[in-house]
Amino acid sequence: MNRQGDWPQATVGSGQHAADSTEDDRVGEQPESWQKTLQECVVFGVLFKALMADLSALKKLPLKLSYHLLFEELSRWAEQRHHQLRRRLREQGCILVNSERLDQFYRIELKYGGYLQEALYSIELVRAECEQQIRIWLMQRGGKSW
Amino acid sequence: MQSFFASVEKAADPSLRDKPIVVAGDPERRSGVVLAACPLAKAYGVTTAEALWQAQQKCRHLVVVKPRMEMYVRMSLQITRIFESFTDLVEPYSIDEQFLDVTGSLALFGDPLSIARQIRERVWLETGIVCRIGISENKVLAKMACDNFAKKQPQGVFWLKRNELAETLWPLPVEKLFGVGSRMKRHFHRIGVYTIGQLARLSPEVLIRRWGANGEVLWRTANGLDDSPVSPRTHATQKGIGHHMTLPRDYYTAAEIKVVLLELCEEVCRRARSKRLMGSVLSVGCRGADFEAATGFWRQMKLFEPTHDAMTLFAAACRLFEQHWQHTPVRSIGVSLSQLVADDTYQLSLFEDKPRQRALAAAIDGIRARYGNAAVLRAVSLLDAGQARERARKIGGHYK
Numbered sequence: 001m002n003r004q005g006d007w008p009q010a011t012v013g014s015g016q017h018a019a020d021s022t023e024d025d026r027v028g029e030q031p032e033s034w035q036k037t038l039q040e041c042v043v044f045g046v047l048f049k050a051l052m053a054d055l056s057a058l059k060k061l062p063l064k065l066s067y068h069l070l071f072e073e074l075s076r077w078a079e080q081r082h083h084q085l086r087r088r089l090r091e092q093g094c095i096l097v098n099s100e101r102l103d104q105f106y107r108i109e110l111k112y113g114g115y116l117q118e119a120l121y122s123i124e125l126v127r128a129e130c131e132q133q134i135r136i137w138l139m140q141r142g143g144k145s146w
Numbered sequence: 147m148q149s150f151f152a153s154v155e156k157a158a159d160p161s162l163r164d165k166p167i168v169v170a171g172d173p174e175r176r177s178g179v180v181l182a183a184c185p186l187a188k189a190y191g192v193t194t195a196e197a198l199w200q201a202q203q204k205c206r207h208l209v210v211v212k213p214r215m216e217m218y219v220r221m222s223l224q225i226t227r228i229f230e231s232f233t234d235l236v237e238p239y240s241i242d243e244q245f246l247d248v249t250g251s252l253a254l255f256g257d258p259l260s261i262a263r264q265i266r267e268r269v270w271l272e273t274g275i276v277c278r279i280g281i282s283e284n285k286v287l288a289k290m291a292c293d294n295f296a297k298k299q300p301q302g303v304f305w306l307k308r309n310e311l312a313e314t315l316w317p318l319p320v321e322k323l324f325g326v327g328s329r330m331k332r333h334f335h336r337i338g339v340y341t342i343g344q345l346a347r348l349s350p351e352v353l354i355r356r357w358g359a360n361g362e363v364l365w366r367t368a369n370g371l372d373d374s375p376v377s378p379r380t381h382a383t384q385k386g387i388g389h390h391m392t393l394p395r396d397y398y399t400a401a402e403i404k405v406v407l408l409e410l411c412e413e414v415c416r417r418a419r420s421k422r423l424m425g426s427v428l429s430v431g432c433r434g435a436d437f438e439a440a441t442g443f444w445r446q447m448k449l450f451e452p453t454h455d456a457m458t459l460f461a462a463a464c465r466l467f468e469q470h471w472q473h474t475p476v477r478s479i480g481v482s483l484s485q486l487v488a489d490d491t492y493q494l495s496l497f498e499d500k501p502r503q504r505a506l507a508a509a510i511d512g513i514r515a516r517y518g519n520a521a522v523l524r525a526v527s528l529l530d531a532g533q534a535r536e537r538a539r540k541i542g543g544h545y546k
Contacts, residue, residue, distance in 0.1 A: 033267070035267060035268065035271050036271065038271075039271045039272070104220050104223065104224060105224050105272075117231070118231065119268070119271075119272055120224055120227055120228060120272055121272050121273075122157070122221060122224055122272065122273045122274065124154075124157060124158035124217065125157045125158065125272070125273055125274040127158075128157060128158055128159060128160050128274070129160075131160060132160045135160075
């Protein structure tokens with residue numbers, strides 16, 4: 001997640017008692033918690049699907065120029081990141097069981113620590129994060145040609 | 147939740163994340179009040195509930211966002227569902243405040259601080275919203291832990307222990323006590339009570355003699371005593387149905403005030419019908435524009451029989467209004483219906499065709515449910531005084 005200005009850290013402490021707790025207790029302060037990886041994995045999964053849907057819609061349109069290359073490269077990147085994150089998630093002990101879009105949010109069913117759990121991502125947040133990732137990708141591409 | 151409405155907007159729009167934003171009434175009309183200000187805006191001195199023009203004077207590059215109540219309600223429900231994965235005892239207190247009883251979850255999720263951390267992390271990662279958590283052994287202490295301490299901690303969690311109240315809660319000014327507003331604060335100052343500790347050390351009999359049951363409640367709150375359980379079904383039983391509206395300008399004549407009264411009666415009865423309830427006590431209230439110099443009234447009357455018919459309610463509301471209105475300008479009006487009973491049994495009348503009236507109301511309700519509240523309006527709502535069309539675009543007085 002992009003953190004600028006007052007946009008807070010994804011990691012959290014434990015208030016005045018943070019000092020009382022051990023390092024291992026500070027779940028959010030671990031360099032990369034599985035929840036953070038899961039969130040990124042969901043974002044890239046949705047981004048990849050959205051790009052593929054837009055690309056197929058674009059193919060049907062009579063356009064003056066071709067934007068396919070841009071879309072294809074972006075979707076390849078999103079897919080690659082999604083797979084990397086999925087692998088890392090498995091290494092962290094989390095297995096994705098199911099994901100579905102409900103009316104109000106994305107529901108992810110997962111297995112972690114022997115328990116079946118669910119995570120509910122707000123649609124607005126995932127959309128915003130997808131746009132943010134595209135922006136980052138475009139900036140990283142900079143002057144490179146397609 | 148930290149600046150709930152503003153946080154939702156920032157989560158949904160990355161371009162707002164590094165800007166001072168407020169969610170306010172109507173940015174296009176440059177009217178209304180600040181509903182929520184993000185921490186960046188608060189750093190400029192912008193406060194919740196101040197007029198938008200005042201906020202814009204304090205911060206010239208303030209970004210004003212129109213409220214989207216449907217999204218906030220949806221987000222609140224999503225957060226409730228996240229909480230429910232930690233405990234089944236979740237009691238919504240307001241759109242951005244909830245009580246959780248985690249007594250039965252300690253073995254599974256760890257101690258309260260660890261649970262608080264997990265909740266904060268999940269809410270942040272799944273909604274993009276920062277939450278503040280007050281921990282204590284009962285609801286009022288948890289609420290005060292959150293309002294007075296957790297919000298000021300950078301990490302947003304505070305555990306208020308009952309045996310440490312003398313060092314933590316009691317030195318705070320009396321107005322920081324849950325349930326003490328500006329008027330109660332003046333009363334306490336008059337009897338020489340300035341801190342929560344001074345109130346806690348008073349004899350409860352003194353407070354009961356002066357303020358009745360409310361005095362005892364405040365004494366118990368100051369001493370951290372609260373026996374009410376965290377109850378997920380606390381809002382399941384409806385005691386009353388009411389609607390209140392702050393008008394865009396002062397209304398001076400009875401004719402224009404009655405237009406709004408009728409619209410409010412319609413709204414109250416529509417909700418009562420949707421819940422299959424009728425009420426037998428009607429309350430009507432009006433207030434002037436100057437909320438400090440209180441003008442207006444709030445009165446109630448017992449109806450002849452329980453009803454959810456808008457015109458019956460309106461006729462009674464007009465009677466109350468005419469009896470108590472002192473011809474002062476009115477800025478806010480409220481109507482409420484209480485002593486609710488199920489609407490499956492009702493008294494038939496020789497002089498009115500009640501089944502027909504009910505069928506008509508049901509048909510109108512059906513149209514409104516399908517096509518929106520403005521799909522069927524009374525002709526008076528088209529007058530300048532009418533607010534129904536504008537109100538149909540809002541939830542709780544704010545834009546959907």
